[in-house]
Amino acid sequence: MILIPHLVIGAVIAVKIPYWPLAIVLAFLSHYFLDFFPHIEYSIDNIRQRRWRKIKPDIFKLTLDLIIGLILIFSIQQLTNINPLLILATAFFAILPDILIILLLIFPKNVILQKNFYIHQKVHLLNNNPPSSFAKLRTTEGQRKISNGWRVLTQIAFVILGFAFIL
Numbered sequence: 338m339i340l341i342p343h344l345v346i347g348a349v350i351a352v353k354i355p356y357w358p359l360a361i362v363l364a365f366l367s368h369y370f371l372d373f374f375p376h377i378e379y380s381i382d383n384i385r386q387r388r389w390r391k392i393k394p395d396i397f398k399l400t401l402d403l404i405i406g407l408i409l410i411f412s413i414q415q416l417t418n419i420n421p422l423l424i425l426a427t428a429f430f431a432i433l434p435d436i437l438i439i440l441l442l443i444f445p446k447n448v449i450l451q452k453n454f455y456i457h458q459k460v461h462l463l464n465n466n467p468p469s470s471f472a473k474l475r476t477t478e479g480q481r482k483i484s485n486g487w488r489v490l491t492q493i494a495f496v497i498l499g500f501a502f503i504l
């Protein structure tokens with residue numbers, strides 16, 4: 338999934354449950370819940386396959402994703418006046434499972450990172466053909482039975498829902 342809906346839902350959790358320990362745990366779990374729904378994903382294959390010279394477009398997509406996400410969570414903070422540190426923390430924990438997947442590329446033998454990877458892939462039930470093993474993580478996969486339109490729609494729906502919850 339792109340990071341934007343994860344960041345928004347993470348921030349919304351901070352607004353609704355401004356109690357640090359619970360908010361952080363729920364934000365972390367929300368990642369797997371959101372990934373259960375069909376969603377678009379942009380390729381970061383160049384990062385995955387360590388083609389460092391071609392890495393720029395991947396970094397660009399990631400940065401854009403993060404910047405838009407940060408603008409949205411900043412707006413949520415402005416609208417609600419919740420502790421900005423708490424919002425940043427829950428937003429961070431809401432994208433942590435994806436960060437752990439990137440880290441797995443650097444530390445392939447780390448057991449915790451491997452566990453996260455398997456759980457993360459398991460929740461992609463409605464996403465056809467997610468990489469089923471770590472070996473396949475480095476290759477491009479992904480048949481699309483659910484159209485991209487629907488996949489984009491679920492992302493927008495989560496962002497709108499998130500804002501609807503706090504207004």
Ligand SMILES: [Zn+2]
Pocket residue numbers: 338368372434435457
């Ligand atoms: Zn994910």
